[in-house]
Amino acid sequence: MAETLQATTPLPTPGEAPSANTRKMMIVLSGVAALSGLLIVGIFQLTAPYIDANREAMVEAAIFTVVPEGTQKKAYGFTENGIDPDPTGAGFGERFYAVYDDAGALRGVALEASGQGYQDVIRILYGYDGVRQIVTGMTVLESKETPGLGDKIAKDPVFLANFDALEAAVGGETDVLSHGIVVVKHGKKTNPWEIDGIAGATISSKAIGAMLEASLRAKLPRLRPHLAELEGAGS
Amino acid sequence: MSTAHNESFDIFAKGLWRENPVFVMLLGMCPVLAVSNSVINALAMGLATLFVLVSSSTLVSLLRHVIPKQVRIATYIVIIATFVTIVDYALQAISLEVYLALGAFIQLIVVNCIILGRAEAFASKNGPVQAILDALGMGVGFTFALLCLGGVRELLGNGSLLGVDVFGPHFEPWAVMILPPGGFFVLGAWLLLFAALKARSERRTIEKDGPHVG
Numbered sequence: 235m236a237e238t239l240q241a242t243t244p245l246p247t248p249g250e251a252p253s254a255n256t257r258k259m260m261i262v263l264s265g266v267a268a269l270s271g272l273l274i275v276g277i278f279q280l281t282a283p284y285i286d287a288n289r290e291a292m293v294e295a296a297i298f299t300v301v302p303e304g305t306q307k308k309a310y311g312f313t314e315n316g317i318d319p320d321p322t323g324a325g326f327g328e329r330f331y332a333v334y335d336d337a338g339a340l341r342g343v344a345l346e347a348s349g350q351g352y353q354d355v356i357r358i359l360y361g362y363d364g365v366r367q368i369v370t371g372m373t374v375l376e377s378k379e380t381p382g383l384g385d386k387i388a389k390d391p392v393f394l395a396n397f398d399a400l401e402a403a404v405g406g407e408t409d410v411l412s413h414g415i416v417v418v419k420h421g422k423k424t425n426p427w428e429i430d431g432i433a434g435a436t437i438s439s440k441a442i443g444a445m446l447e448a449s450l451r452a453k454l455p456r457l458r459p460h461l462a463e464l465e466g467a468g469s
Numbered sequence: 470m471s472t473a474h475n476e477s478f479d480i481f482a483k484g485l486w487r488e489n490p491v492f493v494m495l496l497g498m499c500p501v502l503a504v505s506n507s508v509i510n511a512l513a514m515g516l517a518t519l520f521v522l523v524s525s526s527t528l529v530s531l532l533r534h535v536i537p538k539q540v541r542i543a544t545y546i547v548i549i550a551t552f553v554t555i556v557d558y559a560l561q562a563i564s565l566e567v568y569l570a571l572g573a574f575i576q577l578i579v580v581n582c583i584i585l586g587r588a589e590a591f592a593s594k595n596g597p598v599q600a601i602l603d604a605l606g607m608g609v610g611f612t613f614a615l616l617c618l619g620g621v622r623e624l625l626g627n628g629s630l631l632g633v634d635v636f637g638p639h640f641e642p643w644a645v646m647i648l649p650p651g652g653f654f655v656l657g658a659w660l661l662l663f664a665a666l667k668a669r670s671e672r673r674t675i676e677k678d679g680p681h682v683g
Contacts, residue, residue, distance in 0.1 A: 262537060263547075292566075376569075
């Protein structure tokens with residue numbers, strides 16, 4: 235590939251007229267940039283509906299994974315003094331989905347949570363059943379954990395089974411979590427609120443437990459007073 | 470077969486084997502090592518690069534008489550970046566899952582030296598037909614190399630091929646293979662194999678034709 239690097243043409247000496255050349259450079263560069271802009275706008279317009287549909291499908295699949303009994307969903311957002319059926323503008327973690335079955339009965343709520351993992355921030359979606367006071371499922375939305383080790387939090391069936399019926403009981407009038415969500419060493423789970431960790435992915439599995447506990451502590455007092463309202467909103 | 474036909478085929482075929490961008494020229498190592506941990510990632514990355522390579526080589530070749538020498542690299546980069554953005558959107562529309570798995574490496578095709586290298590060394594000096602053939606050859610050669618790595622790494626590191634379980638539940642995956650060091654191991658093994666094959670075919674040529682004189 236010796237031909238790759240060519241000696242550039244020497245700059246025109248003051249005697250020559252550089253204006254024609256400069257004008258050509260400007261015309262070519264702006265022409266190419268304009269063509270590039272047109273192509274990009276075109277492809278953006280063309281693909282936007284498909285990309286939106288893909289994102290929607292991804293969120294939907296995640297919601298019905300964490301609340302397996304549900305078939306319909308309604309999006310909500312948390313506000314300062316309650317909940318709002320229009321989640322537009324609510325950031326990640328401030329949105330949730332009420333999930334109903336075919337008959338319109340509330341089967342659970344899907345909530346977003348995030349926290350620092352081993353590599354980067356991990357974002358999860360989990361289901362919460364307000365009647366049985368349990369977590370009904372967890373799925374990882376976004377993680378950059380180490381492939382083969384930390385990324386097992388998203389794939390390991392044994393680890394994910396922890397969240398099929400994880401106890402998240404509340405006590406007192408303020409609806410606070412009555413005990414922590416504890417991640418224990420692999421094979422040492424004895425209580426229903428404990429998570430059986432992954433050997434080789436201790437930090438990642440503990441991060442999931444920690445973000446789940448933090449989210450339950452923060453969100454349950456804000457969510458539980460509105461469960462009856464959500465129950466009535468089913469169609 | 471006419472000579473013209475032969476020549477065109479040669480332009481295409483050199484990228485596959487004799488001047489394979491990965492196994493012979495050792496270009497574009499960053500995506501090769503980073504995203505070859507599964508067959509589907511390798512295939513998506515290879516095809517994305519192939520598309521950018523062919524489209525940008527075609528456009529560079531068509532504009533080769535118009536682009537002033539002083540701003541040629543800037544122009545090539547704008548052209549390449551445009552096609553990378555197109556691939557970026559197209560892949561999001563086709564499969565969001567694969568797009569998320571490839572992460573930043575799709576956007577990083579912009580700085581893949583194979584593409585700028587072919588634009589500068591070949592497309593800017595040849596007509597569009599030859600430029601397309603050259604780009605196709607290089608792109609297919611790159612995809613082939615990625616698949617070579619992706620296949621071995623997914624098989625050993627995850628016990629599967631294209632997501633289908635191969636060895637059954639009792640296989641203990643060799644996790645290092647899908648981690649970055651595995652990329653280096655597998656690339657090294659392939660390079661060794663290719664060098665051995667090349668040495669053998671050279672020895673045969675010498676034996677057949679007799680030693681070269683002068």
